[in-house]
Amino acid sequence: MRILTIEDEAALRELIEYDLTRAGFQCLCLDNANDALIAVEDWLPELILLDLMLPGLQGLQFLEIIRKKQTTPVIVISARNSEKDIIAALDRGADDYVTKPFTFNFLEAKIRAVMRRGQAGFSAVIEAGGIRLDLTSHRVKIDNQVLNLTQKEFELLSLFMRSPGQVFSRNQLLNAVWGYDNELISRTVDAHVATLRKKLADKGRYIQTLPKIGYAWEVE
Numbered sequence: 001m002r003i004l005t006i007e008d009e010a011a012l013r014e015l016i017e018y019d020l021t022r023a024g025f026q027c028l029c030l031d032n033a034n035d036a037l038i039a040v041e042d043w044l045p046e047l048i049l050l051d052l053m054l055p056g057l058q059g060l061q062f063l064e065i066i067r068k069k070q071t072t073p074v075i076v077i078s079a080r081n082s083e084k085d086i087i088a089a090l091d092r093g094a095d096d097y098v099t100k101p102f103t104f105n106f107l108e109a110k111i112r113a114v115m116r117r118g119q120a121g122f123s124a125v126i127e128a129g130g131i132r133l134d135l136t137s138h139r140v141k142i143d144n145q146v147l148n149l150t151q152k153e154f155e156l157l158s159l160f161m162r163s164p165g166q167v168f169s170r171n172q173l174l175n176a177v178w179g180y181d182n183e184l185i186s187r188t189v190d191a192h193v194a195t196l197r198k199k200l201a202d203k204g205r206y207i208q209t210l211p212k213i214g215y216a217w218e219v220e
Helices: 010-022 033-043 059-066 083-091 104-120 151-162 170-178 187-206
Strands: 002-006 026-030 047-050 074-078 096-099 125-128 131-134 139-142 145-147 167-169 207-210 214-217
Touching: 002 010, 002 033, 010 026, 010 104, 026 033, 033 047, 033 059, 033 170, 047 059, 047 104, 059 074, 059 083, 074 083, 074 104, 083 096, 096 104, 125 151, 131 151, 131 187, 139 187, 151 170, 151 187, 151 214, 167 170, 170 187, 170 214, 187 207, 187 214
Parallel strands: 002 026, 002 047, 047 074, 074 096
Antiparallel strands: 125 131, 131 139, 139 145, 167 214, 207 214
């Protein structure tokens, strides 16, 4: 899971990054919300840990901006512990609120709880254009025939099918599927998309190429 942490206190930010990495999460830690707005679009985090008192763009302002176009779960982490502050964050779209100081075990439990809530209405099977993708068994079928995909091809197809119409840059796909960002090796994405299209046969046309931009999934 990719977790974006926005925290301007260096010592706490480094500690959170250490604990999250040790627990097996992919982490991106930033000290301001302005850079985080870009990261939300490019790195595609699956959960955001957000401090409220930040330099420049404030936490609540950041929350209001992303909630206009993102449903990514957000856990606020703040020294502000009044009922007014907590209600303000929840009303603006926060999924949970953790007050400082806290233990990592407590924070990890909050992360698991928020992700469980998000998955409660989550369908493990996606069907579109004659393709059936099962996220639990990691199987893909076309016309009841099992498709033999590599793990990266499966993750690419899953990302596309879960986000029909969304345009993904090559760097976004690198971050989401491979976990890193490097324009010099973005040809890795092109190569995997090419093999995925070939395996999908005539349904490979659903993966649309946008010249100089990236890819999008469009089913007629």
